[in-house]
Amino acid sequence: MAYHCIVCVKQVPDTGNITGEAMKADGTVNRAALPAIFNPEDLHALEAALQIKDKFGGRVTAITMGPPGACEVLRECLYRGADRAVLVSDRRAAASDTLATSYILSQAIRKIGDFDLVFCGRQAIDGDTAQVGPQLAEKLMIPQITYFEQLVELSGNTIRIRRNTGNGWEILESRLPLLVTVIDTANEPRPPAARKVMKFKRARAQMELAGEIAREMPSASEDEKKSAVTNRIQELKSDGLLIDQWDLDYIAADLQWCGVSGSPTKVHRVQSIVLTKEGFTNIEPTEAGVRKMIHELIIDHTLG
């Protein structure tokens, strides 16, 4: 039996390579100062979906919500074997918290329709909330299994998954459709495939084209640019390289649940924490010395 997997991916600032300008004065992330990357655990989610496609057949649809620049992660999905890519982009979706984001994604996934599995990375490295996946399952009114580590069995409409429980694992069985959040020990994401890269590096969403055409034809009139965009869209469409681009109207989203109005999360206070070194302790390199150290670590709850 073939399965249709939808993978939710996110473009995030690379918080693994923090520099001094990583945070703005108001305590929010300075996205301009950090390179944008594919959220690491989402790559594992994509890999999990692609492995199901490899083994059982079917197709993989990648979806992201974000500005036009987020198309880069969609192309990365196409390079690795996703069959279709969908960009949900709308200014009115700006400042969405996890609740609004999961609502918007749920509307988009309903629009895609007819799916067996939804894969999300456990969490994104910019917010680290791990909320979007679970909330999305609730909104789609489907069961969820978080902390996916291994596919144990998939047969007909039933799936068995081993999930990590922090200090062990458990195997759960579920009916499809199901939402799964994936952790980084689940698999080793495949590299991009060169032939797909050579093909899909040209894939674009409509929103990306206007800027590109403006750069390519700086002295052209607005009308000329417009018709160039239209032509480019037709070309891309006939080559199968047009990334679907949906706004909130298209996915029939209720605007009061989107963006600022749909986001109850309020940042109460932001603290800039600078880690400093405060002295050091000498540990005797003896059995007794190590014992003493471990004892102290237990007392201050570092261990145990």
Added chain:
Amino acid sequence: MGNFFTDNDDIRFLFDHIDLAELARVQEDNFAKPDGTDYAPRNEQDAIDNYRRVLTIVGQIAADHIAPRAEEVDKEGNTLNPDGTVTLGRRVRENLEVLARADMMGFTLPRKYEGLNCPTTIYTMATEIVSRADCSLMNLFGLQGIAETINAFASEEVKQKYLPKFARGEVTGAMVLTEPDAGSDLQAVQLRAWQDDDGQWRLTGVKRFITNGCGDVLLVLARSEPGTTDGRGLSMFLAERCPRIRVRHLEEKLGIHGSPTCELVFDDAPAILIGERQLGLIRYVFSLMNGARLGIAAQSLGVAEAAYRLARSYASTRKQFGVAIERLPAVAEMVTEMKIAIEAARALTYETARVCDLENNNLRVMEENPQMDAAEAKRRKEVARTLKRLNGMLTPMSKYYASEMCVRVASDALQVLGGSGYIKDYPAERYLRDARITTIYEGTSQLQIVAAVRGVCSGAWEKRISEMEIAEYGDALLANLKSRLAEGKALMLKAIGVAKEKGAEYMDLYGRKLVDSAITVLVGHLLLAQAQKNERKKAVARRYIETGLANIRRDVDLICSGDTAPMEQYDLIAGPVPR
């Protein structure tokens, strides 16, 4: 997430320095006709962008996937099964899978066979990058020359059948040449090819030291003309893995443990003839070997790069006498020598790859267009002749120079680590064990010298140097260095004159010194051209040329001395054969 392409300043510099637009044009026939695939580049910039992306993928796989498994591959090796098949180590299989999945196994094959149609120059860079991660994996990744040979010489039917399988990584190949009594001297190959009553070719005999002899598609050099004894009686055959081909023995080797080295028994195994009878050695194997030699040069660069990086980082952190040891003159000299030697060998190897691309594409166009007009055909023929001569010198030079450099650098790297290098806690000892094969297989250094010294003494070298001397350098330092190279050339011409006068045996006796000096002048010019675009390279070029010139003086003195003691007084000096 590491990347062995993007973290390597010198490879990235050369990527920009080499005229890739020219290579892309010849590789893609000026982008004139679409080939019906949806991933063909549309112009030079598009093609170069593809090359960069491909190398970025290889670099990522090498750093994140292959390198972390190298130690295990080295420990685990491969297994010979009782039925004469071989099971590759688990990590080796994983490495091949990930490379295949990334479309890296049809690197240079045309797109119509699902390949990437990349120039050899880019493949050479990729080979270096893979080898830095795991030297032994290169022996499998680098076997793509087998598919290239099929592409160059087999019938369309054979190409259709096998090449897409190679490109997808569904099959691996082996070049099956060496026999117990036919190593460097392949003219002595004995394995018999004969036709049964149905006209089916069959192979009977034993082959030895076959890298990946357990592979699925074997290109076998065999004696198809009974009663002959030389190279003209040999033809090339393709045999698919079957129960009539057994691996009898897996060699236990000093290094490259991930690469299975097989002794193969052919028991009337069915095979198909590739190309024409009797051209097996003199045409097809020479072509195959040329590509393979360039591959070993790239492999050598990769291992040397890995060893250098380890040594440099150790030398910068290890403190003795109150300073990092790299600040001690003796260590500083070793480290800088290593770095310069790698960049020099890389300059020569990539230049050779570039010339290979020009030559191979010229030959391909001639073959694909038998109807081209007479003037164009004549011009191309002339180009082919020149490039063949040049490559006949550059390829053995690169293989010799890069592999000797690799052994020296790996040895010096271990030396920098001292006792820590000699134990297994660091990969320095593995690098040295792996490095050691590079001067031996695909033709020993001694054989490469024999091939290269002909080019050095026959005018190909002088012609190439004269072409390179046309370059003008406004920079005073570079102009001065150029005149130093002219000194070197004059000395060399004197030595060449003496060697030619004294005959072929004398030329071979001093072959190494002649080739070393010839390489110094040639690489000196390459580094000058690089230095024009890069400040740091000025220091590299200066040090390389100054030390190189001192060596040329010493070597030329000896060449001109006429001393033939190693031949004339061999028995006297070597003494009795030990019992």
